[in-house]
Amino acid sequence: MDMKRSYYEDIELFGSGTVLFWAIILLAGLLAAPFFATQYHVYLFNLILVHIIVAVGLNILVGSTGQIALGHGGFFAIGAFVTVLLMTKLQLPFFVALLGSAFIAAFFGFLLGLPALRLEGPYLAIATLAFGLAIMHIIGHMELFGGRTGLSAPPLDIGIPQLGFSWVLHSQVSKYYLILAITVGMVLFAINILKTKAGRAFVAIRDSEIAAEVIGINLAVYKTLAFAVSAFYAGIAGGLYAFVLGFFDPFTFNLILSVIFLVMVVVGGLGSVMGAIAGATLITYLMYDLFKNVGEVPVVGDLLVSFSRQWLTVSGIDNFNLIALGLVMIGIIIFEPLGIFGAWIRVKKYWKTWPF
């Protein structure tokens, strides 16, 4: 059905005219979205876009290379803190600071990739989890990073103020267009990287490390590369996140954030860029909007509030967020291990062969 007949067909960005058409519609919709949305919703869109960058990057590591990573909150934190520090302490322009912090995050990703060469499975999960927590504690204990109180982001100036050219983005809407442009670029980069030599090497490592080594893939190079690329994505996303939030402390980047990132990739469908985007969108909407204010949802919210008043505590209703996330995680593995992307493939196949 989806058979590729030539190499050029395989490396095409848009598989068919239909895909191109819908991609253009989607882009036009995204460009027009702020005109129809409230301030709060634009903020939510920004959050979603930032999370898409992380999820797409994490997907390269978890989905395509098959390495388990529970510490992406750490790279995200490095991106946020280093970008802001480079801008405030060294007075670097925004784009230089953003790239610089992403490369620093990528360097840490490379460092974390080194022990990953010797570890697999549960041990790798523990090592990456330990990394994420250690970064959070180190940042929380150093005065340079603002200690426990955290940092606030400077005005987002995308020009070069030293040369007298400054262009400050104040509103969430203007930040939205900046983040959208960067997100689209990062997503296209991810789609393309999976079609290069490196991307195919990642997939080969996931499918069988030994077979990959036998056909001449240098495991050490490509595994650390996968960690570095994925950390680079998280670093970029972290730098943008700093400006979406405006103010952040080290405990924003806790273990649960790392888990949420992993859940985005798993829910979306491992190994698929579109899946990661869908997963990031869905989970961000659920976690940061719907379930966060579950008490205000009609009918269900009232039921939950009265239930918690009778049996539990009223103030604890915020924890519904955690419960929902846990149920989503368990449910996705039991009922749909391939995630949204798997469901999409099934639906597509069903309709292509309908009525058989």
Add this chain to the structure above:
Amino acid sequence: MPFGQLLIEGLAMGACYGLFGLAVVIIYKTSEVVNFAAGDMAMFSTFVSFHVLTVYGAPFWVSFLAALAFAALLGVFIEFFFLRPAKNPSLLGLIVITIGTQLLLAGVASWKWGAEQQAFSIPFSYQVTYEIMPGFVISQWAIAVFIIAALIMAFLYFFFKHTKLGTAMRATQQNKHAAKIMGIKTNRVFAFAWAFSSVIGVTAAVLLSARTILDPQFMMEPFLRAFAAAVLGGLMSIPGVLIGGGIMGLIENFFGYAWPTWKPITAFVVIVLVLCIRPAGLFGKHYVKKV
């Protein structure tokens, strides 16, 4: 703080971590599932004990037994409803399920008991101390920890070596399909392993709760240390975990005394270093994967 007290305190904390690490190891040994939910399962059962103690006014031992029974049921419940229905899950899938369970339990517990921090008093105080040798002060709590850890160790040794169920558990770990052919109901073995692990976990959690305030996050850090202890011991070896726990407790106590700021991350630094040098842990056998 004098050296002797740091040593004894470190060993006692280490024994707690070791006990808790056992909870992780028992599940890993039978089903190769890394149970990230162990900490919150124990936390939840401790809260049940607390609830029985304060709301129903039961004596400590009754509430403790209630917690043990609840823990066993919780373990079976999680195995039966969350892990069994997953068909051929990958390692990542299993990790996602257990982390999901952890968040679920943490959410329910904070919803119910998270509003205020509570103190949970167990009969062994760590303020009542005895000086056994000059410079070596041991608290009532530490004595209880050592005795309970020794009892559980002895029981486990006997259990795995000399009972039918223990042998069945070891057989299931070595080869699930062969065990099935031999007539072992492997599903039942898994359910039992979860219950067993949950019971040991809550014992450790009740002991640890004497040292901190009872809130829904109180098992998070001990869990990570216990995990570090288990990894240090090799995730497979039962004596290894207790030794790993002892090392962990000592490192943490001495480092924590010298550099209190960095106490929370010593555990992780130790894990990463150990894993870099010996990926299978200190006492684990490094298995060679067949192609």
